[in-house]
Every structure is written in structure tokens, then in C-alpha cells.
Amino acid sequence: MSGLDGIPVRIEAPEFDGEDVLTGMADALMREIHAHLVNLHERGESHTIDLKGLPLTEADRRQLREALGRGEVSMTVEAAGPTEVYETAYAGVWWIDYQNLLGSTALTHIEIARVPAIAPTHPEDIADALQRLGEALNDREPQTDNPPTD
């Protein structure tokens, strides 16, 4: 082993103090997002960042959200409670806010992808919809103001 172990290291954690302080996490995350966006652009690789496990203060979260801004797309997914999704001002960077049935946030993801994982319809759901639509069409009387004369 090299002599690296002999170097004394002290980890300085930011003071939380109950006050809402900026810790610099937002900057760090912006750089991480940039790195993932490079991967998306060059190799089509998607990535998801889970904000819940990170030591973000409220101030950090606000700063991050402001820095990312909002883009063209906004959607709400109603599945076991609402999920708010929007594309940020940076195309390919999405903000996903999973909420429980009371509307409070359960978890938050930042997805770097062409489209977030929760948006596209799953093939199984399409198969089910196809069957239901087929049945509905079979049950349907022709809808017209001019019924065919006999």
C-alpha cells in the first residue's frame, strides 16, 4: 500500500444548524447532470439521480430547481397518486416529483433521458387497451343520425 494512508484526513461536514444554508450540493449536481447529458448525447445512455438519498437542504433544492428552469413539456401521471413531470430548460433533463395520494412528495428524481421512464406506455398496457377497445367496438351500435333504411 502507498503512503496515502499516512496522510491525515478530516471530513468537514456542512453545518445544518436548523438554518437554511446553501451547501454547494446544487453546483455538484449540475456538474453531474452535465456529465450524464454528455452520455445521453454521445451514446444515447439514460441515467436517473435520486435526490432523496442526498443531503440537500431546502435552499439547495430551490437553487437546483431554479438553475434547471422549466422547458416545454409538463405532465401529470395519475398512478397511485399524482406524479408531476416536467422537462427542465435543458432538453433531456427531466424533473420527476412522485407524490403520494395526499399530494405530498414521496421522492424526487432527475432523469437524463429522451423521455422519462414513467412516460411511455408499457406494451402490456397497450395489449390490454387493444382488447378492451375491440370489445367496446363490438358492443357498439352504429352511431349516426341517418339510420339505414330497410
Next chain:
Amino acid sequence: MHQGKTPETLGEELRRRGMSRRTFLKFCAAVASSMALPATMAPVMAEALAKARRQSVIWLSFQECTGCVESLTRSYAPTLESLIFDFISLDYQHALQAAAGHQAEEAREAAMKEHWGKYLVIVDGSIPLKDGGVYSTVAGETNLDTLRHVAEGAAALISVGTCAAYGGLPKAHPNPTGAAAVTDIIKDKPVINVPGCPPIPEVMTGVIANFLTFGRLPEMDALHRPIAFFGDTIHDRCYRRPFYRRGQFAKRFDDEGARNGWCLYELGCKGPVVHNACATTKWNQNLTFPIQSGHGCIGCSEPDFWDKGSFYAPLSTGRWGSAEGIALAAAVGTTVGIGSALLSRARQSDIIRKG
């Protein structure tokens, strides 16, 4: 029950009830997040879950107060975690089942037979051993015999709550019933402990969901606890750590320090030596935990917490370990904030590497 066709997968069943695959994804995102699994695992877990069949679960309640069941079921609004009840078939559970008497016991036997080797057994409450185990019996059978009998066909067992995990309150001195933990009795099946008095509901759900999606119990420490939830101590992740570091301690529950949210070490907080997810996952859907509400940690997820001295005497004066060990746990360990996040990231890349 069997009509000669293969049972539905969870995907088929939930779609029939109007729940799309997006529901699976959301549930798995929540579970992955609570277990510090990479967020990119959520779609993979969702696929696996949709292909699974309802997991048969037999819940055995022994010398318990039902607090663990209450913790799991009494959220004031349906949570993402409560979806777990849509993914399991709770074939036997005293508090929740409709059947009673012989019917209930027959239902249990039928479920065991149908899913032999594949059902999960959840146990809450300790098992009395003294005098042949007569101090707790159900349907004329001692808890000891029931546990052994039901465990025979189990895929795995989950000891929910400190009673099942370590003996709990019934084991408190002088332990009149000879209360024992599940791991004292079952030696030939995988057993995971989810201690806590009660355990945090998200922890219980996370362990069950892990079993459903990966087909195995999550990684455990030496005390059979899932490392994802019990890897850190309360002190490691406590938001009052800066006060501890600056030596700002509340000395009474109504003094200025207490009102300003200072460290509760001198009022008996056992945080430095207690492993649980209370400081991060918290309680009541991430609302608060004892320290945040002004009371020190009593160590309810550790063995013998009830016999280790007063809840209100400082750590160093009780029977929680040597003075040196406590000083080490209090001062070192992972630091609050970025240090802990790095630890969790390291765990993540480890998981990705192991596949």
C-alpha cells in the same frame, strides 16, 4: 382455488383492477430509493415484479402487542408502501383476517400445502420456551410447535419487531416465560430480522419487496438485519449532530437548549450505538422521529434495550457498552451530510458491479 389454469401474474391481476404498469414503476422507485439502490434499478424491479405471482405470506403472531402490525397498516392515507398488500397474498394473519377458529387454521394449512417451499413467514412477537412453551398457545398448539411446523415449508422468515428479532419486552428481566427470538429456534432457513419497537413501515415493505423482485432477502449484517436500513446509527445521520459537536446539550426537557433543538445526549439519547433508519426514513411518511420531536433515542431496535438502564440516563452510565466503545461511536463513524451520501453512493456502485 385452482381452476386448472396458471395463476395470474401481478401485472395481469393489477391491470385487471385498473392499475397500469406505471404504478409498478412508482412503487419500485420508492422501494429502490428507501434501500439506497440505484434509481435506474426501478424499471428492472418493476418488470420483475409484474412477472411475479402473488407471494403467499403467512403471518404468525406470538407474544406480541400487535404494534408491528399497526405500524404497517395504520398510515392515515394509502402510501406507496401500502401497495405491498396488492403484491402479497396474506393467507393468515390474526388481526386482519376475516376467518376465525378452525376455518382460519385450515386456511393456513391449505396455503402452506399449496405453496410449500415458496411461502414467506412473517413472525411478530417472541416465542416462550419455559415449561414446554405453554405460556403462549394458539388453537391448542404452543407457539414453539407452530413456528417449527410452519417454518418447514417456508422459503424464508422475516422476524418483524424487536420481540421476534431479539426476544423483546417479554424477555425483560426476569423473563418469566423464557421468551426467545426466532433465530434462537429456526436454524435451517434464511431468517432476516427487522427490529424496532415497532419497525418503520417502509423498512418492512422494503424487505418484502426486495424478496418479491429479487427472489432473495437483502444483504444482512451480523445481527441478521438488512444493511440498507440498519447500516448507519441514528447518530451517524442525526440532524442535531452539529450541536453535539459544539457541545450544546439540552439538560432538561423544558430548558432553553431543549427549546432550541440542541443535542439530547445528556437526556439519555442512545443514538450513537443504535442502528436504524429513523434519522433518514423517519416516521409517519418522513414526518419526524423521536429526536426531532424532542425525545432521545431509546434504542428500540437493539437487543435487550429494555434491560440496559434508564432511557433518561446518558449513554456512558448505562449498560450499552464500554466507555471507549461509546466514545468512538459518538465521535467517529460517518459524519453527517456529504460523508454519508458518499457511503451510500459507494454502496450503489457496489451493487451495480455485483449485478
